[in-house]
Every structure is written in C-alpha cells, then in structure tokens.
Amino acid sequence: MQELVYIRPDLKGKTVYFFPTLDKYYEGVLMYEAKEKKTYVYSVKGDCKFDTFSKWISYLQDRGYFKGRRSAVATIFLEANPTSPSIASILSTSNYTSYWKTKSLINTADVLSSIQEKILPGGEFAGTAVQKINEGLEFHFFKEGQLEKKLLILIKSGLHRYEVYVFDRIVQEKYLPFPIKEMRRTLDEIINIIRYVFSISICYGQSTHGNLFLIINFI
Numbered sequence: 001m002q003e004l005v006y007i008r009p010d011l012k013g014k015t016v017y018f019f020p021t022l023d024k025y026y027e028g029v030l031m032y033e034a035k036e037k038k039t040y041v042y043s044v045k046g047d048c049k050f051d052t053f054s055k056w057i058s059y060l061q062d063r064g065y066f067k068g069r070r071s072a073v074a075t076i077f078l079e080a081n082p083t084s085p086s087i088a089s090i091l092s093t094s095n096y097t098s099y100w101k102t103k104s105l106i107n108t109a110d111v112l113s114s115i116q117e118k119i120l121p122g123g124e125f126a127g128t129a130v131q132k133i134n135e136g137l138e139f140h141f142f143k144e145g146q147l148e149k150k151l152l153i154l155i156k157s158g159l160h161r162y163e164v165y166v167f168d169r170i171v172q173e174k175y176l177p178f179p180i181k182e183m184r185r186t187l188d189e190i191i192n193i194i195r196y197v198f199s200i201s202i203c204y205g206q207s208t209h210g211n212l213f214l215i216i217n218f219i
Contacts, residue, residue: 001053004087005030005039011078016041018057019075019082020066023157023182028056028076053087082157083107106187108137108155114187115194125198136160141198151197153190160185164197 005011012032017025028041031049040049041056045065050056053072060066073088112132118124129140135156141149150165161182164171173180178193 001030001039001041001051004090005032007090012039014078016087017077017080018053018060018070018072019077019157020060020070022082022184023159024066025077025080025082025157026060026065106155106158106160106185106190108132110187111137111153111190114191125194128198139194139197143202148202149197149200151194153193156182159183160190162193166200166202 011030014030016028016030018028019025027044029044031040031042032038033040038051040051041053042049043056043059046059046063048059050059053076057070057072057075061070071088073091074086075082076087077084078087112130115125115130119126119128119130127142129142131138131140133152135152135154137153137155139151139153140147141151148167150163150168152163152165154161154163159182162178162180164176164180177196178189
C-alpha cells in the first residue's frame with residue numbers, strides 16, 4: 001500500500017474497490033497520515049482502518065463476507081469494475097491480467113463494435129436504434145415508424161441481464177426463449193438475443209372481454 005501511494009500520490013483520499021467475486025465489491029478509502037507519513041485503507045464495511053491491504057481483506061474474510069483466499073493486488077481496483085486494471089497494473093506485478101479472466105468478460109464497447117455494421121441500411125438489424133445508458137445498452141426496434149419493441153441489456157461486473165418490452169409493456173421471462181437473469185454470457189449469445197428480439201412478430205387485437213392482447217411469435 002505504501003508503494004502504491006508512493007508511485008501514485010494522487011490516490012490519497014481516493015476510493016478503492018475490493019472484489020471477492022465478480023459481482024460483489026467492498027469499498028475502502030486510502031487515507032494518508034501526514035504526521036506518521038503512512039497510508040492506511042479505511043474500510044467502509046466495519047468502519048475501521050488497516051495499514052495493509054492484506055489485513056483489510058483478512059478482516060472481511062474473518063467476518064464471513066467471502067470464502068477462500070484472494071490476491072490483494074489482483075482483486076483491488078481503482079474503479080467499481082473488475083474488468084478495469086487492478087492495482088497490480090500500477091505495481092507492475094506479473095499475474096494481474098488473468099486473475100478474473102477479464103478477456104472473457106463482455107462490455108458495452110464489445111457489443112457496439114460487433115453490431116455497428118449490422119444496424120446500417122441493408123444490415124441484419126437495419127432500422128434498429130441503439131444508445132448507451134448508465135447500466136448498459138438500450139435497443140429500439142421500429143415498425144412503420146413507430147416504436148414496437150425495446151431491449152435493455154444491463155451489464156454489471158461482467159454479468160448481463162435483459163428486459164424486453166413490447167409497446168412499452170415488459171415481457172415476462174416465461175414468454176422468452178432465453179433467461180433474463182444476471183449471468184455471464186458470450187458475445188455470440190448476446191448477439192443471438194438481439195437477433196431474437198429483432199425477429200419477434202407481434203400481433204395484437206381485442207379479446208372478447210375488450211382487453212388488449214398480444215401474440216408474440218419468434219420467427
């Protein structure tokens with residue numbers, strides 16, 4: 001920890017994030033005591049401070065917040081994102097790049113890069129509008145100039161979940177051919193989900209009771 005702040009003095013007072021797993025983190029704040037000329041990490045969980053990262057991690061482990069051993073330099077990050085560089089990248093250690101196998105994690109940039117040609121005129125998803133949102137990506141699918149379907153791909157810590165809307169009404173998971181809960185997915189799986197929603201055929205009308213009903217077909 002002392003070496004980290006020596007290399008990056010701008011980190012004094014900054015928040016760091018310890019990830020015991022890909023989808024959970026604990027916050028700490030780097031505190032510098034000028035009189036002692038020493039850096040501590042203040043643990044938000046437990047309201048206490050430690051003079052090494054390892055002691056902080058051991059404290060969390062002893063209280064049952066995670067199981068198993070963790071590498072401090074490889075599981076503590078400067079952002080609330082385990083796909084970002086860990087503090088090991090600053091300390092120039094050799095094992096930080098593969099700890100969480102981050103190359104297998106798919107982010108918004110990967111998805112956008114893979115579909116940028118598909119949404120152009122003549123492309124597979126022509127007429128589709130896509131925009132970044134705080135949690136991930138939002139896709140709009142139009143029919144005759146009207147917004148018909150919407151797909152939200154929500155990304156957190158390398159895990160993806162989905163929300164599908166038809167005429168602004170959310171579609172329950174039981175009517176979809178894929179799970180919507182948070183889980184890790186490959187880029188091909190994500191593209192296939194976009195393809196499914198793009199291809200949904202919607203029929204709607206009035207029931208015998210006067211209520212609007214929808215028939216969703218996958219073609």
